[in-house]
Amino acid sequence: MGFQMICWAASCGMVLSAFEPGVPIALATPEGHFEAARASGSDIICSLPAVLEAWSRNQEAVNWLAGRDGALYSGGPLNPHVGEYLRSQGVDIAVVYGSTEVGALTPIVPEKGNHDWDYFELSSFLHTRMVPSGDNAYEIVVIANEFCHPCVINTQVDGHDAYATSDLLVPHSTTPGLWKVYGRTDEQIIHSTGEKTNPGPLESILNQDPHIASCVMFGRGQFQAGVLVDPVLDHRPLPLDERQLAEFRDKIWPTVTQMNAFAPQHSRLFKEMIMVTDLAKPFTYTAKGTPRRQPVLRDYSQEIERLYEIVHDSTQSDIPAPLTWDLLSTTDFVRRVVGRVLVHAVGDTDDFFQNGCDSLQATWIRNSILRGLRDSAKLETREITRDFVYEHPTVVALSVYVSGLAAGSTNDTDTSEQARVAAMRAMARAYSEAFPRHQPGTGRSHHDTHADKSVFLLTGTTGSFGCHILHRLVSDPHVSRVFALNRPSKDGISLRERQNAALIERGLPTDVLGDKAILLEVDLAAQQFGTSGTLYEEMRNSVTHIVHNAWRVDFNVSLTSFESNIKGLRGLVDFALSSGMHQPPRLTFMSSIGVLRDSSHEEGHIEPEVAAGSGYSESKWVAEEMLYRARKETSLQTLSVRVGQLCGGIDGSWNSNEWFPALVQSAEILRCFPRDDRTVDWIPLDVAATAVAEFCTTTSPVGFLHLVHPRPVPWDSIAAVVAAELRVGLIAFDVWLAKLEQKGNTATTHPGCDEVEMLRTLPALRLLPFFKTIIKPGAIGSQDLAMTNAMGASPSLSDPNVRQVGEDDVRKWIAYWRRVGLLSNSGR
Template sequence: MAAPTNFVFPPTDGSIPPSNAADFHLKHNSKHLFAILYDVNDSSQTNITYEQLAHAVHRAAHILNPSGTIPQGTNIGFLVSTHTIEYIPFPISPRTHLPGIAHLLKSTQTSLVVAGGSQTIDATISQLSDNLAEINFSVQFVELPSLGRVLPELGNTEQESEHKPFPPLKAISGDGIINILHSSGSTGMPRSVKFHLEGVFKNIITQPLGWMYAQEGVKVGTMALPTFHAMGIFLQIFIPLYVGYTQVLFAPSHIPVVPTSNLTIEAAAATKCLHMVCVPAFLEMWSQEEAAVAYLRQMKSVVFGGGPLAEAIGNKLSGVHIHSCYGATEFGGINEVSDMDDLSDWSYVKFSSHVDTRFIPQHDEDNSFELVFVVSDDHKPFELNSEIDGKPAYRTKDLVVRHPFKPDLWKFVGRLDDQIILLNGEKTNPGPMEGEIVKCPIVHYAVMFGRERNQTGVLIELEEGANDLCQTKEGRLKAIQEIWPFVERANQTSPTHSRLEKQTIILVDPARPLPRTPKGTIPRSAALKLYASDIEEMYLDLEKDSSTTDGIQPPQSWDSTEDIEAWISRGVQNLLGREFNVTGDLFQQGMDSLTATMLLRMLKSTLHASSDSKVQFAATKINQQTIFGKPTVRQLAQLVFQLAKNGDTTVDPVVEALQSIRAMIEKYDAEWPRQEAREIQPVKKERVVVTGTTGGLGSHLLAQLLENDVVEKVWAMNRKSSKGNREREVASFEDKLLDLNLLKSEKLVFVDTDLEDPKLGLSDETYDEIRREATVIIHNAWQVNFNLSLQSFEPSIRGARNLLDLAFHSTAPSGLPRFAFASSISVAGFAGPGRQLSEVSVTPEMAATSIGYGQSKLVTEKLLESARNSGLQTCTVRLGQLTGDARSGAWTTTDWTVSWLPLDVAAHSVIDTCTTRDKELPPVIHTSHPRPVPWVDIMNAFSASLVPRTNSQLPVVRFGEWNKLVIEAAASFKGSEGDRYKRFPSTKIQSTVDGMVLADDELRSREEVGNVESGGTVRLNTAVAEEFSQVLKTTPELGKEHVQKWTDYWGSKGLFI
């Protein structure tokens, strides 16, 4: 039958809602094909016209509501093998567990259920009554009408049938609910999502996805989609009613057809489909059949959705026009697809121009972003869970990365709730690594884990044909050996902290297969919950793992530092796989947090295995911080020797720290270049080098320098990155709501740098250009890791010295550039709470009580003092605690303590000081708030600002009382250690918090608490800084409006979700 021409498209402005669309087509497109039904039993095809569809809709309405007594707007559940458009349909997946179905019915007050279509559903109905009785909810079940009653003329388009219209429905408002769907319930009870009329049009019907099929007579194979899921509802019902394509479906039969890859491609070929929509599992199966791939190459498009497609599978389908369809029940289908797309970009999506898409940077090594949709005129998500820029938004928790060359294309790399955050704060996106592992022929699925642990692990489910390997220890070892090359490849393409070991591989027991969603994907949380005890046992075994000591003989004598040093050296050699210096910092020779964990395991395992009780006891005295604090083999050997001999160490840590500080100063404070007298010209315009511009303060420094009329050129120096520094800067500006147009300034020069290199990793041309032109150098870049010792910061100190040497070698006509260094309040140490610090030099003795980070800053301050004495104008800028900027409130969501000075004000202070030419550059300034406010005022403001989120005013209590409550709650917490840390994050730094409580108590006992910083940290005086910066001097006190901006920003980042 030839398809009629001149299809009339229904209006998409909401004037013809889906409930009236069949009547529109009855009037305008009655002979057009709505669907083709393919019978898998005899390969016959039956056409369904819009006329037949309209008649069937009205007959179904009469059958289900014969007297019209069911009021319009009643929810009608469907536990069926098809879908009927009437009232407010709520299709429920028959795969949902019975308590879940009962929960959905009661939570939506759906008391009428149309059910039937298969023996399985009939059995479900009979079992459901008990579950409904348990929750005290009653439901009326209505038998699904037979197809003969609804479509008596099925297959005979010439047969005249009586049409008895159902009474017209009342008009529906834009916020009226017209459909309900539900989540899978893979992580708990399924959740209902209500579709309002405005959203159905703006989120589904008018989005570009379906309109690629808007051509006369186009056949689209949608037969593989489940109608009770969003993808089925979108592409089988809502979109074709307005776009007009003819979809191909499986014909109804006594035994419902279960879509398979073979039946689907058979139906598509027989009906000559030009387009098809399917799930990734089908593409995976077709990729293994040459005939299937050859057929797919003839199609104009094959769209997949519902889950990711492994890269290896997509590449095997070379020449097939495959496209990813992205959408969700909560916000619709919102990407664009074109048959003109570059086939090599199949793994990327382009988001619809109809949606307001935002990207929240995750600041990880993948440079990933969380995807967020903000309500706009053209897009109204069905659910909202956040707020961006004062507008309601939906945070998807999906993580994406930008195409390296096509900025409007994005690839999905995982989920925010899948992202693994290790105990040390490092982040791992498991998706890419899992994708590499499943390339192994015997691997079916891989699920990584490691949240709140020191290292990652992976659950691996084998292909069915390889399951026999799981039955014996030898078989499991053989399987891991076969998988290992693929794991190594995953390790090579991932951050070092993400790497997997053989000992962290858990093979899934065939008797306990990983759970599946109806889409065929693995629900990560459910999988990890199923194997929680196995994972816990694996980590316990790692602690005692003797395999870390295989082939590594223990010391011949625990009384010899030489023997202990040789033993540790053998272990380090085994871990790093190369030669190293026993007196050199291991973290500068290739060690990272993961290899530090493995070294710790080796040390503890060997110490535990000793027959000497003192040596065994030594194992209880070392932890991962020991490796960070003693980062050379020689230092570790001396520590172990002391522990094994005395059961403790006798070295005063403050004395030891002071010695290290002085030695580091002496190493780098030497041979400053001599300055020859030359004529100096006044500075007319500033040319500024600034390092570390992608962080909080650095971004504001860069933005303000680019806005400043006094500045004519800015070199933005950042370490080399595979993602590109411009891209990283854009992400940072977006996150902090800074003006992106500034990054287009002709003033700006991005420079990739390696500060450890004597010439900073720059070309001769760039190095000489900066020597000739720079008038100011602002050194803001610094490694941030509060676990590391001073020695491990030596590369940062060396980088500062290299920058100072650059300044000394300047040939600029204006003379040597001014040099400002972003130091820290932590140089003052933690001894003697309640102190005040003027803008003067501090002593190494003060820094000896600080952490390695603060000590490294002190060493660099001393280098600046020495350089100043040799003729360079230097300024140490000691930063106090910094908040979000005064405009947006954007500050880090991971800092646990309140900060005081807005970032933009701090940046102003630095720039004002460096560019004030009528005064000599001061040796030290403090960027801290000049007018501190009582802690209790800020806490009361927080309490008030959180009322809309907590529905109550949180009480303000003393710091010690709060700490006690947290400790008690954490101790009684019944969940896993990882969940405990997530619920009570301050317990990860409990010793630090306890120290702050002691300081607070001491100050209260001295009745000084009202005049010092909270927790007893040093207060920074700002008299000199105020002389140079009017912005700092006049910055208003922190108040309710600041706190409100902070909490609003944190809310937009999901901190309270």
């Protein structure tokens, strides 16, 4: 960059100030830099983030900077807290982004007064391509043109020479054309869950701590991240002295807490994941003064591996088990275990799984409790059911169960079909009482479609199916507005940013987020959805159609963990019946073909015995039953669409947490993939979204439709492509299932195997009960379902040329899963 400035001085008349030549060479310390800049009367300061961060602690330097035209930085991320502080003090700061191979890619002196100081615009003469990399991040590729020819060419784009920078940028959530540096593709930490940690900004926050000289985060292939800290000399603990190490962790914990508040949930640090360097293995640094990440991680690979072994073996052994397992002591123990595992605090009666608990965290809770029972109650725990956290998903319920175990009682929940059916009926009855009566208003009727356009209320638009439905509705000229309702993010990310990222990830244009789409964060179970009275009234007096797509997808939890979903649906029913329209808005609910539990049925009402089996299918039946009763008892027109297997967007995007991606990922570990002679009626997301939009404009005489592909394809046509792409063999489905189960048994019966780690690296094990169900005839795909009403309501489904799943689709799925880290790139 310094050489470029010399060129700018010659070509643009820029006056440069620099340190006076001399011997010895003046050291560019933050203090020396400040004194030299002030002595030369510089108007614009060009420096490194570390220098600006040092100046931010000197009020004299901050006051002087506020009187300058601007302070530019490059070479790395600036601590966000420092940046916000300098802006609050009147300092105009901006980032200059570039690389040795290309040069500066941004305007050197951007427009003053940009409050989004860490964002920049790319120079207009550049020709670039943004390649999606997941998590709303893009690798910038610079394509050679007459104004800018990279010094290094390492790829081609549409036949033109280009340089793939390995730099990841993220777009501004509301202002098109603004970008921020996110990190580098070669620095992203891909965890065993497929989630990614971007270490750069997090390390920058930690480096502000006065006890830390520098640090490097790690965690590739592991469930959680850790950090290797190089302490300043005066505060360096002995690496093997546990007392000194604990004291050092306490000293830096306030800064770690700041970092955790900034980091996404999966990137947050626990105290036990903080390591310190050994003087015998000092960090090596780049010319920019940053640690050389890969050499450092190689030097400490054994220590890092040992740390994970200790953490895996500990199962929170620092939480002492009670000496007596009475209910009070047991509740205190369970509360502390749960509080340590879950990121968000829960009350004693709050459902774990409605508050972010996943299957890995449930396993950790279970293992910690079993460890306590073994150590204190001297209980043989190998015979205890592996699902008791799911069956007792609150502190109170779990404490009662565990206290009973310690006293010698199994205290098992009645999980018989009869008990399940009774619970389903009870919940449906509870949420179907006292429907309000619709009072026709003076508003227009939604049947009068020629006079007025439709207004939709759509829930769950940040998921795959919701994105496609949103895109389809906003693109419809007969739709004037779409209220897109979603839950607030627990990580504080704005809905617009989440929606924008979701559309981009699925290859859909973001221009749908114009005036036609109104994005709202709501709680469907709250009064007026938790919105303002004015906004609620606007929806109440304008919405003509409701499409309820938001629903939790978890095949492990029980019916009780879905109660908040049921409560939210009842909120939508009450909203519809309170409408100021002449007719209440038609309510279309995205149910699941899973309620049929692998049996063939007409498009009509079913009894609970059909759906009983998993909490997910049972919750969908309760929802269907509520709408069925509302349809019979009120003027509300309802439609339950039993959606089959959705299989990927136009660019191959398919949520890596679903069962089929987990099945594909297992092939890399088991080195085989199941074949089967059945067919699958999977339907692409864009085809399904079009069908749903068509369903909304028709009236079903029965209130139930089946949404599957009318032209199934052989399972083996998909399996053959998967096997070829991953270079694995094909075996019978039952043989594959036995291999998966054997892998799981190895983890639970061999002392050297870590069950939690096995679940992380082989997600298919979490769905083992589900895979056991789909081995039955008809369960894996096509169930010969009636589609008469669906075909009659959807011209696209009745089209004999409707697009089927083919080989290109499967290859796109696999490419997407490689891109997001579910699959390795070694299969090709």
